[in-house]
Amino acid sequence: MRRHHDMGGIPDGPVDTSAHDAELWEKRVDAVRNLLGQKNLLRTDEHRRHIENLPPGDYDGLSYYERWILSISNHLLEKGVFTADDLGRKMAEVEAREAKDREHYK
Amino acid sequence: MKSRFHAGDAVTVRAAYPPGHIRTPHYIRGKRGVIERICGEFANPEELAFGRDGLPKRPLYRVRFGQRHVWPDYGGAPEDTVDIEIFEHWLEPAAREAAT
Amino acid sequence: MSEHAHGHPHDHARTFQRDHDDGSPLPYLQVMEIAMRELLIETGVITPDEVRRQIERMDARGHSRGARVVARAWTDPEFKARLLANGRAGCDEMGITDLEALHLVVVENTEKVHNVIVCTLCSCYPKPLLGLPPAWYKSLPYRKRMVREPRAVLKEFGLELPEDVIVRIHDSTADMRYMVFPRRPEGTERWGEEELAATVSRDCLIGVALPRASQP
Numbered sequence: 001m002r003r004h005h006d007m008g009g010i011p012d013g014p015v016d017t018s019a020h021d022a023e024l025w026e027k028r029v030d031a032v033r034n035l036l037g038q039k040n041l042l043r044t045d046e047h048r049r050h051i052e053n054l055p056p057g058d059y060d061g062l063s064y065y066e067r068w069i070l071s072i073s074n075h076l077l078e079k080g081v082f083t084a085d086d087l088g089r090k091m092a093e094v095e096a097r098e099a100k101d102r103e104h105y106k
Numbered sequence: 107m108k109s110r111f112h113a114g115d116a117v118t119v120r121a122a123y124p125p126g127h128i129r130t131p132h133y134i135r136g137k138r139g140v141i142e143r144i145c146g147e148f149a150n151p152e153e154l155a156f157g158r159d160g161l162p163k164r165p166l167y168r169v170r171f172g173q174r175h176v177w178p179d180y181g182g183a184p185e186d187t188v189d190i191e192i193f194e195h196w197l198e199p200a201a202r203e204a205a206t
Numbered sequence: 207m208s209e210h211a212h213g214h215p216h217d218h219a220r221t222f223q224r225d226h227d228d229g230s231p232l233p234y235l236q237v238m239e240i241a242m243r244e245l246l247i248e249t250g251v252i253t254p255d256e257v258r259r260q261i262e263r264m265d266a267r268g269h270s271r272g273a274r275v276v277a278r279a280w281t282d283p284e285f286k287a288r289l290l291a292n293g294r295a296g297c298d299e300m301g302i303t304d305l306e307a308l309h310l311v312v313v314e315n316t317e318k319v320h321n322v323i324v325c326t327l328c329s330c331y332p333k334p335l336l337g338l339p340p341a342w343y344k345s346l347p348y349r350k351r352m353v354r355e356p357r358a359v360l361k362e363f364g365l366e367l368p369e370d371v372i373v374r375i376h377d378s379t380a381d382m383r384y385m386v387f388p389r390r391p392e393g394t395e396r397w398g399e400e401e402l403a404a405t406v407s408r409d410c411l412i413g414v415a416l417p418r419a420s421q422p
Binding site: 129130131133145146148151166168173176177180181182183185186187188189190191192193 | 309311326327353354355356357358369370371372373374375376377378379380381382
């Protein structure tokens with residue numbers, strides 16, 4: 001049984017060879033991942049395992065750093081660095097803040 | 107460092123398919139290649155993936171495979187190769203007769 | 207977004223739907239990114255300064271250090287031999303810092319051999335030396351196809367190799383990271399290291415391009 005991420009040799013379409021600069025939020029994800037590694041809170045292979053465990057639809061449909069966000073969040077939940085309740089409340093707070101900003105700038 | 111294999115040895119990748127975090131690609135399992143070099147000793151990523159220390163370190167090799175022996179319909183040149191890093195516990199000595 | 211394989215029978219539904227791209231609500235996962243980072247800061251795991259410095263570190267790492275290593279090795283055969291024997295030691299010798307735990311293997315292109323790097327399992331890349339990899343290197347089509355039909359993929363990058371050149375693919379599966387040592391362009395015999403380094407693009411170091419000696 002071949003796992004979804006283990007994709008060497010699977011046929012696919014052409015490679016998009018164009019250059020894309022990483023967006024700022026992507027660089028932040030990369031930075032957080034590196035910092036967690038430096039602080040021994042996230043091993044490279046733990047990070048990879050969480051990415052590999054994403055459902056195939058998410059693996060294919062999400063962008064590279066979107067997969068990282070899920071991997072890191074799931075890992076930190078497992079490790080107990082924060083709880084799902086912590087994260088859920090903070091996400092709601094961020095959404096409310098963003099909504100207020102959008103109202104303000106209409 | 108104690109290593110079971112040395113550069114030039116013919117090896118076969120074990121045809122095992124466990125779940126978990128495995129760094130031996132699916133496409134190379136069961137295939138025969140030649141040790142290109144010993145990379146050194148490293149902790150086992152299959153264990154590191156679960157937050158364990160992956161010790162003891164074990165030998166990691168670069169193994170060279172002929173592409174026409176990997177893919178039944180390989181369309182490139184006959185001498186093309188793919189080199190892959192594989193841990194010692196995934197390798198067995200290959201049968202003496204060389205594949206043509 | 208990555209393409210599904212041609213003829214792929216399943217339609218994998220996404221668990222997380224993306225918000226509209228018309229500039230209104232922040233996508234769900236970007237909300238999660240902000241929330242996760244703020245929680246880590248509030249609990250003292252990381253600081254905003256650390257995040258900023260880490261971003262600056264990665265931004266500062268282009269491919270130029272790799273290009274300098276190549277240029278040095280083009281002009282110094284003994285250094286070249288040491289570099290090919292141990293890529294990390296070669297970089298250390300050149301005084302390149304901030305390489306963390308990088309284990310580097312440098313693979314040499316010759317008249318008869320052309321090397322290309324891929325990581326089929328994820329996107330391993332010598333980031334401490336070369337910074338972030340290009341988007342195409344991390345893309346699913348590249349990861350799937352480079353090991354199986356390298357010449358066809360190289361053609362999509364505009365690189366066609368003669369049939370008598372051996373193509374060696376390096377699948378970066380464990381602790382080693384790879385850099386291609388490309389061939390020195392013709393007509394550069396009198397060039398200094400700085401000019402030589404300028405001919406080496408990042409794509410040359412991955413193996414999908416060849417160094418170009420532009421007109422003097």
